[in-house]
Structures are given as structure tokens and as C-alpha cells.
Amino acid sequence: MAEIAEDKSISELSLASKTSGKEFIPVVQDGETKKIQVGNIANRRSGKFAGRKVVAFGSRSPNFVDQFSDGIATTETSQFVGKNIGIVTELAVYFLNADSINATVPDEAADITIEASVEYPIGTWTRITFNNGSTNFLLRRGSGIVSDTINIYIPPNTWYRIRTNVTVNPGEKWQKSRSTNAGNTGPGEGVVTGSNLVMSGTIPNSQSYGFGPCAIVGISDTNKASILWAGDSIVTGHGDSGQPSLGNGESGGYLGRLFGDQWPVMRCNMSGQRIIAWIRSSSRNSWAYDELLSSCDYVICNLGINDFRAGSSKATIISRTIEFWYYFYSRGVEAYQCTITPNTTSTDGWTTTENQTVMSFESDRVGMNDWIRDGAPIDITTKAAAAIGATGSNIVRFGEYGHPAIGYFDCADKAETSRNSGKWRVNRTGDGLHPNNISYGEIVTAFDTNLFLLYKTS
Structure with missing residues (x-):
């Protein structure tokens, strides 16, 4: 962990970063003196994610595809890949249930129940929990949830997979907020309808739409x-x-x-x-x-x-x-x-x-x-x-x-x-x-x- 070499309050750090645009202060990290942007120190210590930041490349934002389930299926499991930058020691996932940003698309998203897991190494699943240990979460339409933090060690530049199962009542629909990539050169992305495969089973590579996380956040050693x-x-x-x-x-x-x-x-x-x-x-x-x-x-x-x-x-x-x-x-x-x-x-x-x-x-x-x-x-x-x-x-x-x-x-x-x-x-x-x-x-x-x-x- 970085130790601040000067005793500055969060308000002072924030003010300094906004005043100078690019101000660096000395820190000691792993015995080496470095310089770190003051604004970013302040950002790390506050906010919803309590010091965690996006750690995976290509995290995809919510609601940038206008796809919904067919109203017949009631459950589906999607698999998306992540690749962290730097060593990751803690990981949490953000899920969002909302309609398309395109106002011309009808509001069809229902309340959904979600389950999720991290697959790393490949073939080993760690369940993602919510609200201090719950294995599933009722994600109301128009709301988001940050999962509990998982203590996990993932080496730098390493692929892993996030699986998410979504369930609705008969006749309801969920938004398929992300597209998978069948040509993935990592460990694979895909969607299986009708089964809960969060903790086991095979999800073949496929080009489709599914429900998945819109951010993977955590603690990383990257600069x-x-x-x-x-x-x-x-x-x-x-x-x-x-x-x-x-x-x-x-x-x-x-x-x-x-x-x-x-x-x-x-x-x-x-x-x-x-x-x-x-x-x-x-x-x-x-x-x-x-x-x-x-x-x-x-x-x-x-x-x-x-x-x-x-x-x-x-x-x-x-x-x-x-x-x-x-x-x-x-x-x-x-x-x-x-x-x-x-x-x-x-x-x-x-x-x-x-x-x-x-x-x-x-x-x-x-x-x-x-x-x-x-x-x-x-x-x-x-x-x-x-x-x-x-x-x-x-x-x-x-x-x-x-x-x-x-x-x-x-x-x-x-x-x-x-x-x-x-x-x-x-x-x-x-x-x-x-x-x-x-x-x-x-x-x-x-x-x-x-x-x-x-x-x-x-």
C-alpha cells in the first residue's frame, strides 16, 4: 500500500488537484519513492466503491444495446470475460437493471433475480454474493447493485470469466444489456437459455445478447x-x-x-x-x-x-x-x-x-x-x-x-x-x-x- 509522505486532508488534496490540473506529491510504495496525483488519492478514499476502481480492460457500460428477452424464457445464464490490468487482490461486480438509453425503445425491463460467479482459474467457480452473503439478489427495475467483495488473487494480464444467471416471472422480460463475442480469443463468451449454469456446466462460445456486469472493480497494483x-x-x-x-x-x-x-x-x-x-x-x-x-x-x-x-x-x-x-x-x-x-x-x-x-x-x-x-x-x-x-x-x-x-x-x-x-x-x-x-x-x-x-x- 502507498503511504502518503505528506499529511494532507482529503479536502486539501481535492482542492490541489482542481487548482493545478496536474499536481503530484511524493509517496512511498514498496520502499520506493514515487509521485502520485493528489486528485486520485482523494478519489480513492471516497465514493460508492470505497477505494476500488475499474480493474478490467473493456468493461462495457449498461444499456447500449436495445435487446430484450422474448417473454417466453424465464431464466438464462450469460458468460462474459474479464482481463485485469495489474495484480488484483479484491474484486466486486456492478450490475444494473434499466431500460435502453434509446427513448424510442419501449420500457420492457422487469424486476429480475440474479446470481453470479467468477470463474478463475478456468474450471473453478467462486460464487459472487450480495448484501453480506446472499447468493441471489432481487434487482428492481431502475436500480443497480454492487456485489460483496471477493478476496481473490488474479495475476496481471490474466483472463477470467463472470457468469450471471437472470430469472423473471412467466411473461416478463429482462434487458439483454451486453453482446457476447463468439470470436473471443480469451476463454470464451456465450449465453445458454433455460438453465442456471452459474456454478457448473459448459457455456459454448456464441454471438448473442445476454445480461452481465457493466463494471468489474477491485484493488489492483497497476499505476x-x-x-x-x-x-x-x-x-x-x-x-x-x-x-x-x-x-x-x-x-x-x-x-x-x-x-x-x-x-x-x-x-x-x-x-x-x-x-x-x-x-x-x-x-x-x-x-x-x-x-x-x-x-x-x-x-x-x-x-x-x-x-x-x-x-x-x-x-x-x-x-x-x-x-x-x-x-x-x-x-x-x-x-x-x-x-x-x-x-x-x-x-x-x-x-x-x-x-x-x-x-x-x-x-x-x-x-x-x-x-x-x-x-x-x-x-x-x-x-x-x-x-x-x-x-x-x-x-x-x-x-x-x-x-x-x-x-x-x-x-x-x-x-x-x-x-x-x-x-x-x-x-x-x-x-x-x-x-x-x-x-x-x-x-x-x-x-x-x-x-x-x-x-x-x-
Whole structure:
């Protein structure tokens, strides 16, 4: 365990991290002096997960598929894999029972009874319990549950499996909140309907939908921060061909190319996702993420282009983005924002720039990106966006005390022919919206993963 070399209170640590954006203090860990981010120490000691964080790569968020059971089956067992980063000595699992974030999908989720287990090593099952030892739990619709903590030793970069059984009354449905991956290169994912196989039996690999955990949290010795990605299909690599599978359905895109299977990541993205999905007054399931946030150190937001495409104005999207940042800021999670990449049509397959045409919202996209590049100035008295170039004692920018975000990554600069041209570099997209494999490789150079290390060796 790390011993803080300076006696600072939690409030002092939190204040220091918000004031400086990137402040490190010395700690002693295993006899070695290191430096650790003060904000992350504070985050570890408070919150629902009591110091635990996301420890598995590719943890998948709830309710990003619009699938429900058929109303005939009453029980089903799903198997999903995990792969921890660093040595894990304690483990707990978070389950959520809620409807799709897509408001056009009917509310069909019922109350469900769940059982679960961890399979490690393969062939050995350890039951997951709830509320101090119960082997099952009635998970009401619109609620979540963090399991009891399991004391378990799992070596670094090791695959294991989580099995979950769900049961409902005849005629009721449950939401199948996650998709399995039949091509899993780890120990396998799949679904078996009609049987409770939590503690024994075989679940064959299959490409299907099932009910499973949305976060695996625990105590790990890794110095890599846990990261929540809030994004769309660009994050997970739509159009990024030829990238190797990471073993659980993940591959390219920003997420795969940057962090691979070597970082604890919570993937909260889906094709077409908009920033409005995270706004409490506009999204029926925005509350679903509350329990997860204290288990993450950082959030990276790559949202906005789909809001423009849906007709939202620059002012509206900026306002919602600020609300998004404050949502995380209030929970001790530090936010980074991505600039918004271009969207064009083309008459020659994007093989030239002159035959590309920008969208009607282009001036708004440029305006938002320039506002981000100016440090996203905010008036802290109103928590509203200030004009580019604004000054004054009430104006704060990325990383300054009172600002809800700490920085940005300029993805657009890596995609456009020149800043604010609105046009893709030649042969860098196949549809005018998503980068191709060449462009993904160029865009990810805008990121610096060293920002997400929890401590530095002196």
C-alpha cells in the first residue's frame, strides 16, 4: 500500500488537484519513492466503491444495446470475460437493471433475480454474493447493485470469466444489456437459455445478447488510471480495418489503438450516441452511470458530431458538454474533451479535397472546436460558456480551479487538411464521417497516455 509522505486532508488534496490540473506529491510504495496525483488519492478514499476502481480492460457500460428477452424464457445464464490490468487482490461486480438509453425503445425491463460467479482459474467457480452473503439478489427495475467483495488473487494480464444467471416471472422480460463475442480469443463468451449454469456446466462460445456486469472493480497494483470513454462509433473504430482483436470484441479506433488490452477502461459508447444521452433532464437512464463514476479516475469525451447531425446548435451542444463535465467534476472524475472531427460528402470517394462538401452545421462545429482550443472558457458564476478570448476574475479555463475539465485532445487537427478547413485529408475516410485505418493512426497521435499514469517514478 502507498503511504502518503505528506499529511494532507482529503479536502486539501481535492482542492490541489482542481487548482493545478496536474499536481503530484511524493509517496512511498514498496520502499520506493514515487509521485502520485493528489486528485486520485482523494478519489480513492471516497465514493460508492470505497477505494476500488475499474480493474478490467473493456468493461462495457449498461444499456447500449436495445435487446430484450422474448417473454417466453424465464431464466438464462450469460458468460462474459474479464482481463485485469495489474495484480488484483479484491474484486466486486456492478450490475444494473434499466431500460435502453434509446427513448424510442419501449420500457420492457422487469424486476429480475440474479446470481453470479467468477470463474478463475478456468474450471473453478467462486460464487459472487450480495448484501453480506446472499447468493441471489432481487434487482428492481431502475436500480443497480454492487456485489460483496471477493478476496481473490488474479495475476496481471490474466483472463477470467463472470457468469450471471437472470430469472423473471412467466411473461416478463429482462434487458439483454451486453453482446457476447463468439470470436473471443480469451476463454470464451456465450449465453445458454433455460438453465442456471452459474456454478457448473459448459457455456459454448456464441454471438448473442445476454445480461452481465457493466463494471468489474477491485484493488489492483497497476499505476494505470481507470478511464471511462464516452463516445460514439469512432471511439471503437468504425472504419478502422485490419486492427487485431483484443480478445473480447474490442479492436481498433481511439480506444483500441491507444490503450489496447493494457489499461482498465470502461467503454460507454455506441454508434450514434449524442451528448444529450448524458443529460439528466433529457435521458431516462442518465442516473445509471452514477454508481460507476467513483470507480474511474478520468473520463474522455468524444461526443458532439451526432448532436450536430441531429440538428442541435453550437450553443446547445456546448451547454450540454459543460453539464457533462460538471456531472463528472462533482464526483471527482477528471475530464478531457476531444475536438470534433469533420463531416463531408464527396463526389469522388474522398480522393480529393475539392470534391468534398461540408455540412450545413460546419460553422458551428468550427466554433465549438475553437472554443475548446481556447481552453473552453466558462463563467464560474453562471457555469455557462464564455466567449472566446474572454477575461476576468470569473472566467476559468481547462485545469484552473472551478473549471470542470482539465484539458483536450485535438483530434480535428489530425483529420482536416488544415485547421478549420472542414475537409478530410485525401484518402482518410470512406464515408465522410468516420476515419479510415490511415486516419485513425494519425488522429491517435493527438493523445498522450502518460497523462493517465497514477504515479511517476522519481
